[in-house]
Amino acid sequence: MIEVEHLYKSFAGVNVLEDISVTFERGKTNLIIGRSGSGKTVLMKCIVGLHEADRGAVIFDDRNFVEMSFTGRKELRKEMGMMFQGGALFDSLSVEENVIFPLNLFTKMPYDEKRERANICLKRVNLDNVNKLYPGELSGGMKKRVAIARAIVQNPKYLFCDEPNSGLDPKTALVIDDLISEITHDYSITTVVNTHDMNSVMEIGEKVVFIHQGFKCWEGTREEILDSDNEYLNDFVFASNFAKKIKSLTSKNS
Amino acid sequence: MKNISAFGKYIIFITRVFSKPEKTKIYLQQTIREIESLGINSIGIVIIISIFIGAVITLQTRYNLESSWIPLYLIGLTARDTILLEFSSTMVGLILAGKVGSNIASEIGHMRITEQIDALEMMGINSASYLILPKILATMVFNPILTIISMVVGIFGGWMACIVTGALASSDYIYGIQYWFIPFYITYALVKTVVYAFIITSVTSFHGYYVQGGALEVGRCSTRGVVYSSILILLADVVLTQLMLA
Numbered sequence: 001m002i003e004v005e006h007l008y009k010s011f012a013g014v015n016v017l018e019d020i021s022v023t024f025e026r027g028k029t030n031l032i033i034g035r036s037g038s039g040k041t042v043l044m045k046c047i048v049g050l051h052e053a054d055r056g057a058v059i060f061d062d063r064n065f066v067e068m069s070f071t072g073r074k075e076l077r078k079e080m081g082m083m084f085q086g087g088a089l090f091d092s093l094s095v096e097e098n099v100i101f102p103l104n105l106f107t108k109m110p111y112d113e114k115r116e117r118a119n120i121c122l123k124r125v126n127l128d129n130v131n132k133l134y135p136g137e138l139s140g141g142m143k144k145r146v147a148i149a150r151a152i153v154q155n156p157k158y159l160f161c162d163e164p165n166s167g168l169d170p171k172t173a174l175v176i177d178d179l180i181s182e183i184t185h186d187y188s189i190t191t192v193v194n195t196h197d198m199n200s201v202m203e204i205g206e207k208v209v210f211i212h213q214g215f216k217c218w219e220g221t222r223e224e225i226l227d228s229d230n231e232y233l234n235d236f237v238f239a240s241n242f243a244k245k246i247k248s249l250t251s252k253n254s
Numbered sequence: 255m256k257n258i259s260a261f262g263k264y265i266i267f268i269t270r271v272f273s274k275p276e277k278t279k280i281y282l283q284q285t286i287r288e289i290e291s292l293g294i295n296s297i298g299i300v301i302i303i304s305i306f307i308g309a310v311i312t313l314q315t316r317y318n319l320e321s322s323w324i325p326l327y328l329i330g331l332t333a334r335d336t337i338l339l340e341f342s343s344t345m346v347g348l349i350l351a352g353k354v355g356s357n358i359a360s361e362i363g364h365m366r367i368t369e370q371i372d373a374l375e376m377m378g379i380n381s382a383s384y385l386i387l388p389k390i391l392a393t394m395v396f397n398p399i400l401t402i403i404s405m406v407v408g409i410f411g412g413w414m415a416c417i418v419t420g421a422l423a424s425s426d427y428i429y430g431i432q433y434w435f436i437p438f439y440i441t442y443a444l445v446k447t448v449v450y451a452f453i454i455t456s457v458t459s460f461h462g463y464y465v466q467g468g469a470l471e472v473g474r475c476s477t478r479g480v481v482y483s484s485i486l487i488l489l490a491d492v493v494l495t496q497l498m499l500a
Binding site: 049050076077078081085086088090091101102104154160 | 277280368369370375377378380
């Protein structure tokens with residue numbers, strides 16, 4: 001479980017996050033949603049320590065990450081896996097080397113065992129026969145899947161995904177969503193996903209937090225979203241004319 | 255004020271670079287890779303530049319010392335000392351600041367903007383140390399070898415110029431390059447090379463590591479890294495010359 005308490009963050013005097021308090025539960029796919037520039041990515045980066053929060057606490061199972069030393073953070077990060085928006089695969093390494101990379105640095109496994117573990121993770125994300133390819137030779141969806149494989153290779157307790165569907169077609173996006181959801185349930189990890197894709201929200205969002213202009217505006221389940229009377233959330237969820245028509249039809253029928 | 259702040263940031267950065275490695279074996283492997291990428295791949299350009307500059311130094315010295323009372327072997331001596339004292343360390347250092355420095359700044363900068371550095375941090379790796387320490391070690395170990403290659407090839411280039419143009423008898427040149435040889439000049443050049451290697455790698459890495467934005471900023475940081483490291487090389491040259499030769 002991850003608890004965020006009264007988190008504040010500003011850049012050059014501009015407040016980007018203000019008094020965010022939220023709990024991300026274990027074994028669930030927790031989604032942070034909001035418009036572009038609302039502060040979703042900054043919130044995620046503050047949680048994992050890539051940005052320093054100005055104030056507040058981030059507690060990973062009773063361990064306050066914000067107050068930890070550099071070494072303490074390094075140790076805790078070994079329990080985290082993160083999938084970045086663009087994949088962030090190492091260009092100079094092949095797919096297999098990318099997945100093995102964390103094992104090389106933090107385990108004493110023999111090489112064959114590391115390869116086996118990497119292959120298990122690549123199979124888990126439905127990738128076969130790509131071990132020797134380099135990131136430049138992969139499609140966007142494949143890069144994201146390799147990034148997920150690398151994120152789970154060390155059996156993390158916490159998984160973070162920043163915009164996992166950006167730049168993907170709806171069908172591939174669905175595959176990635178299902179994968180994240182399956183991994184979360186199979187390994188019972190705390191997953192936090194940053195997205196503005198409403199398909200993802202409705203597919204995998206077991207807990208949804210809506211951020212608007214740096215404030216936590218709403219939180220609930222995907223089922224509760226449709227019935228919410230939160231003005232900002234409705235503006236975001238029913239932004240397209242198509243969605244607005246569906247909502248009006250649904251309300252007429254009911 | 256901005257410069258003082260940048261210097262403080264540089265010191266913190268260097269402290270992180272020299273902190274204890276996660277796994278020494280991996281760092282050694284990385285260092286060997288960097289020796290190939292930053293050192294061995296620079297041998298070609300060092301040889302080409304040294305051979306031509308060695309020839310030019312010899313020819314210019316010859317045409318500027320057109321006097322009957324100056325012994326001709328002094329041309330070989332002058333060319334040798336110019337190559338040993340200044341060209342093979344400082345000039346080659348400046349050339350490497352351009353070639354190796356821009357390569358390092360753009361590589362690290364690209365890794366920063368594509369979140370590869372963030373990915374390393376997320377794995378619990380000290381990214382500054384993992385990426386930069388092997389580069390610093392590789393250049394500090396291999397650049398002295400490049401300097402020695404440059405010395406040998408530069409002196410050879412001067413001899414070739416004598417043969418090809420007939421500006422000076424081969425025997426005079428060979429006598430000149432052996433005359434009044436001071437071995438400490440080699441030590442002096444190698445010490446300078448090691449200091450320059452540290453400057454080139456750390457300064458350009460620093461600029462790449464903290465880049466923000468996109469491809470345009472990576473290009474700018476690369477240029478800035480090369481300019482700053484070149485200025486620092488010249489400054490270090492003055493300081494080390496005063497310390498070691500005065």
